[in-house]
Amino acid sequence: MSTAKETPPARRTIAVGNLLTLGRSRGSRHRDVQGGTTRATVLGAGDGLLTNLSLTLGVAGASTDASAVRLAGVAGLLAGAFSMAAGELVSVRAQQEMVDREVQVERQELAEDPEGEKRELAGMYRAQGLSAEDANTVARILSANPEIALDTHARLELGVDPQAPSSAWRAAISSFLAFAVGAILPLFPWFFTGGTTAVIASVIIGGIAALALGATIGLMSGRNVMGTALRQLAVAAVAAAVTYGVGALLGVSTSLPGQPGASRQIARPSIRQATASRPSPRVSADRSSRAPRQTLG
Numbered sequence: 001m002s003t004a005k006e007t008p009p010a011r012r013t014i015a016v017g018n019l020l021t022l023g024r025s026r027g028s029r030h031r032d033v034q035g036g037t038t039r040a041t042v043l044g045a046g047d048g049l050l051t052n053l054s055l056t057l058g059v060a061g062a063s064t065d066a067s068a069v070r071l072a073g074v075a076g077l078l079a080g081a082f083s084m085a086a087g088e089l090v091s092v093r094a095q096q097e098m099v100d101r102e103v104q105v106e107r108q109e110l111a112e113d114p115e116g117e118k119r120e121l122a123g124m125y126r127a128q129g130l131s132a133e134d135a136n137t138v139a140r141i142l143s144a145n146p147e148i149a150l151d152t153h154a155r156l157e158l159g160v161d162p163q164a165p166s167s168a169w170r171a172a173i174s175s176f177l178a179f180a181v182g183a184i185l186p187l188f189p190w191f192f193t194g195g196t197t198a199v200i201a202s203v204i205i206g207g208i209a210a211l212a213l214g215a216t217i218g219l220m221s222g223r224n225v226m227g228t229a230l231r232q233l234a235v236a237a238v239a240a241a242v243t244y245g246v247g248a249l250l251g252v253s254t255s256l257p258g259q260p261g262a263s264r265q266i267a268r269p270s271i272r273q274a275t276a277s278r279p280s281p282r283v284s285a286d287r288s289s290r291a292p293r294q295t296l297g
Contacts, residue, residue: 037166037167037170037171038220040084040171040174040175040178041174041175041178042213042216042217042220043084043175043178044081044084044088044175044177044178044179044182045178045179045181045182045213046182046213046232047080047084047179047182048077048080048081048084048178048181048182048183048184049182049185049186049206049209049210049213049236050182050235050239051076051080051179051183052073052076052077052080052182052183052184052185052186052187053186053202053206053236053239054239054240054242054243055073055243056069056072056073056186056187056190057186057199057202057203057240057243057244057247058243058246058247059072059073059247060198060199060202060244060247061245061246061247061248062247062248062250064194064195064196064199066190066193066194066195066198069187069190069194069198070187070190070191073186073187073190076183077179077180077183077184077187080179080183081175081176081179081180081183082176084175084176084179085176085179086172087175088168088171088172088174088175089168089169089171089172092166092167092168092171092172093168095166096166096168099158099162102154103154103158103160103162106150106153106154106157106158107150110149110150110153111146114143114149117149117153118139118140118143119139120153121138121139121142121143121149121152121153122135122136122138122139123135124156124157125139150162151163182209182213185206185209186202186205186209187202188201189202190202203240206236206240207233207237210229210232210233210235210236210237211229211230211233213232214228214230214231214233215228217232
């Protein structure tokens, strides 16, 4: 009894097909690294932490008045969070529009010249190491279905997954929240205390947060966790040290006076006070008439 055996080219074709469908599998263990949400969250948290840690310590280097540091920190948090969110919204939407445009161009090319696109697809597989026969076989199988052909060309030529478009609003919201969380951490002690105690607390909280962020990046990227954590801590330490040093060297007093505008008021006597302190002409004449006259001897 004879048994049917798969030829080597057929086995390689099946293997290539499995690799192509792996990225679309619901059970895949890979993370979605194409979407902007993960990138926006990581960048937002890192920028928020570094920006407000530097800003807080820079102002504290000039003046440890808690109200001034709180004002600068809250302003930096809101300005940075809105700026990051707006930037992500515009950039991700523009990127998605360009991807949609290129996918539409590829769809039109597949409709106008399917044989040329099939040869182009076979050439890309030959460039990846397949033999000419296997590459032509795979290209023929994939090009039989227009949607699969479009998906394959988009992945190999554009490097994107047309089935998983990025969400601009999701990236913007993630960036806003991540920046706010990162920025509030070094500012947190200044809501309860001030002076040197608050400075030390900001440094400790900022250092711990930088280590945690670096470790998270290391875990997500599969790199050395300790190395990425120490790298993030070093970057935060340099930024904080530079801004604190600049604030201390400038020595600009940012303390707020007890009464608004009191320090700018000049002590000037009022008109009534000036008139009262100046003797009138009649009083001067009476005093001069009462003065003893000197007689010539």
